Amino acid sequence: MLSKHTKPGYNILAEIIQLGPTLYIEPAHPEDVPAIVAVHQESLATSGAYDEPQFGVTKEALRTFVDGEFAQRKQEYWRAAIAGGTGVFVARHSIDNCSSVIGFGAGQDLQPGVSKLSALYVHPDYQQKGVGTALLQKVLVSLKEPIVRLDVARWTGAVLFFTAQGFTATNKPISTPDPPKAYGIMLELIEMEMMRHG
Numbered sequence: 001m002l003s004k005h006t007k008p009g010y011n012i013l014a015e016i017i018q019l020g021p022t023l024y025i026e027p028a029h030p031e032d033v034p035a036i037v038a039v040h041q042e043s044l045a046t047s048g049a050y051d052e053p054q055f056g057v058t059k060e061a062l063r064t065f066v067d068g069e070f071a072q073r074k075q076e077y078w079r080a081a082i083a084g085g086t087g088v089f090v091a092r093h094s095i096d097n098c099s100s101v102i103g104f105g106a107g108q109d110l111q112p113g114v115s116k117l118s119a120l121y122v123h124p125d126y127q128q129k130g131v132g133t134a135l136l137q138k139v140l141v142s143l144k145e146p147i148v149r150l151d152v153a154r155w156t157g158a159v160l161f162f163t164a165q166g167f168t169a170t171n172k173p174i175s176t177p178d179p180p181k182a183y184g185i186m187l188e189l190i191e192m193e194m195m196r197h198g
């Protein structure tokens, strides 16, 4: 699964250590919700999900959306998810006794045989440093069912990330109750899945 990280000169642990022994991943607490939402906002705003010219969503309009209705909705969503027992994990980075949430991931067992990765977001300042991989591993070991599915915005680097992690597109139609909708434009999502081993 981490085969691409075995290329010469790349070591996932080294990347994590580069953030320090100061990076750690643990279950989220209700008081993490504002920081989780802040990461969600920054990550979505820079994910490229709405960058396609046909969407006609400007960076300014996306920012307004992400800072407004989206943030409000996600406060409630993540509060309920943590309270409701969805496995939500945060990546924390601490310096000088000050700890900040730099990423989060969430997943739950959906039905016999199938679990779902419902979110994986890393703050843009900390992307491409192994944090997303570490968070994904933590969520995956918390899930029991062998098939793991997720919905991901088609136009993002996240599709490449999940492909590198062993997920493949299912080409099935998606029904997601809560896709972000900026200025009336629904995110174009694709479903990916992988079979967990062990």
Ligand SMILES: CC(C)(COP(=O)(O)OP(=O)(O)OC[C@H]1O[C@@H](n2cnc3c(N)ncnc32)[C@H](O)[C@@H]1OP(=O)(O)O)[C@@H](O)C(=O)NCCC(=O)NCCS
Pocket (backbone or CB within 6 Å): 004, 005, 010, 043, 044, 046, 047, 118, 119, 120, 121, 122, 123, 126, 127, 128, 129, 130, 131, 132, 133, 134, 150, 151, 152, 153, 156, 157, 158, 160, 161, 164
């Ligand atoms: C997708 C995401 C969670 C990955 O987290 P991350 O910490 O950046 O990922 P990692 O550093 O662990 O892994 C990096 C690897 O993933 C791939 N990858 C990650 N982001 C990528 C991007 N934007 N474009 C291309 N490949 C990417 C690369 O293969 C990379 O490997 P490399 O460093 O050997 O080149 C993060 O980029 C993110 O939050 N994106 C925006 C939000 C989003 O779309 N989330 C998914 C919705 S559920």
